[in-house]
Amino acid sequence: MKTDFDTLGTLALQFLIMSLFAIGGANAAIPEMHRLAVDVMGWMSDRQFTELFAIAQISPGPNVIIVTLIGYKAAGLAGAFVATAGMCGPACVLAFWAGRTWERFKHAPWRMALQAGLVPVSLGLIAASAFVVALAADHSILAFGITAATAVVSYATRINPIWLFAVAGLLGLSGLV
Amino acid sequence: MPETAARKPPSASENPALFQLFLAFATISLYGFGGVLAWSHRMLVEERRWLTAEEFNELFSLSQFLPGSNIVNLSVVFGSRFRGARGAAVTLLGLLGPPAAIVTVLGVLYVRFGEVAALRGILAGIAAAAAGLILAVTAKMALPLFRRPIGHAPFVAVAGFIAVGLLRWPLHWVLLALAPVSIALAWWRMPR
Incomplete structure (x- = not known):
């Protein structure tokens, strides 16, 4: 795959910014990744984004690994590296600093307000993420059914998601999803 | 060191x-x-x-x-x-x-x-399931925020959902507007 320096620069800059605004983990930034990769930059189609998301879900490792796939699809191996480093860099520096200073502010009122204030923000982002992924993935009755059933089972039980993915993948193999 | x-x-x-x-x-x-x-x-x-x-x-x-x-x-x-x-x-x-x-x-x-039909089918099924998983996480997170007395939190969450999920506004602009408001509300409502 060709090395495109404009694309690499965009990947680096966009994921550096996203890193600091992903309040609530990598899943909170899925709508932003979709907006960037599909709507703004046109690196992939809606369907391809959904497929990469699915691959990231069944790969071992943290959810944030979808960034590596987006980078790879956009600009090859260099893109995979740049996107991953960008998404983890600023957040890691912040975590390193916070890990060393945070205990000092354990009972500070501003810290509690900060923490309490960010919970509903991250909830809104995760909800948006569920909506965006469902919108991209559910094009048939069966797909919609899989989403609904997975939501209920995962909410009500502590089953390992890998089993739900296995069942959903087999249903998908039927070609009806 | x-x-x-x-x-x-x-x-x-x-x-x-x-x-x-x-x-x-x-x-x-x-x-x-x-x-x-x-x-x-x-x-x-x-x-x-x-x-x-x-x-x-x-x-x-x-x-x-x-x-x-x-x-x-x-x-x-x-x-x-x-x-x-x-x-x-x-x-x-x-x-x-x-x-x-x-x-x-x-x-x-x-x-x-990626264009092989069988693979596309499998990934489509998995993506649908993944959407369900995130829905379940959303529900689990939302539950405690909607207990009485209902504070500002549900409104902040709904505003964030509309801005990012429905209107598809850039994440950083939404957060720069929404996070300070939410933190200020949390500060104001904090028992002291």
């Missing part, structure tokens, strides 16, 4: 070596299909006994609150507490290195075989 600043938890008999830290987080990452958090608890608290359950909870709540991937943050904070900057680098590398290599191979295969 970064080591001198590292905090030694009471549960640990001695600080683990860098290689052990790498190995622990690589294992967590590779076993952690659909739930890296559960594995990190099992490894750090139950198997290696590097943290007590309370220490783990504290570490996790900090990691969750910081921006970015929760488990990535946890690995950095954990590594830095034991072995300073080098510890953080090693735990991060252990957590992200192996899965990044695997997922890159999958990416290569996808670019080559």
Whole structure:
């Protein structure tokens, strides 16, 4: 795959910014990744984004690994590296600093307000993420059914998601999803 | 030396070596299909006994609150507490290195075989299930916020959902507007 320096620069800059605004983990930034990769930059189609998301879900490792796939699809191996480093860099520096200073502010009122204030923000982002992924993935009755059933089972039980993915993948193999 | 600043938890008999830290987080990452958090608890608290359950909870709540991937943050904070900057680098590398290599191979295969109908079907099924999983997480997170007395939190969450999910506005602009408002409301409503 060709090395495109404009694309690499965009990947680096966009994921550096996203890193600091992903309040609530990598899943909170899925709508932003979709907006960037599909709507703004046109690196992939809606369907391809959904497929990469699915691959990231069944790969071992943290959810944030979808960034590596987006980078790879956009600009090859260099893109995979740049996107991953960008998404983890600023957040890691912040975590390193916070890990060393945070205990000092354990009972500070501003810290509690900060923490309490960010919970509903991250909830809104995760909800948006569920909506965006469902919108991209559910094009048939069966797909919609899989989403609904997975939501209920995962909410009500502590089953390992890998089993739900296995069942959903087999249903998908039927070609009806 | 970064080591001198590292905090030694009471549960640990001695600080683990860098290689052990790498190995622990690589294992967590590779076993952690659909739930890296559960594995990190099992490894750090139950198997290696590097943290007590309370220490783990504290570490996790900090990691969750910081921006970015929760488990990535946890690995950095954990590594830095034991072995300073080098510890953080090693735990991060252990957590992200192996899965990044695997997922890159999958990416290569996808670019080559992504149009095969059977594969497309399987991935479509998995994506639909993944949407359901995030829905379940949303419901679990939302439940405590809608208990009485209902504060500002549901309104903030709904505003964030509309702006990012429905209107598809850029994430950073939405957060720069919404987060300060939400934090100010939390401050104002805080019992003092």
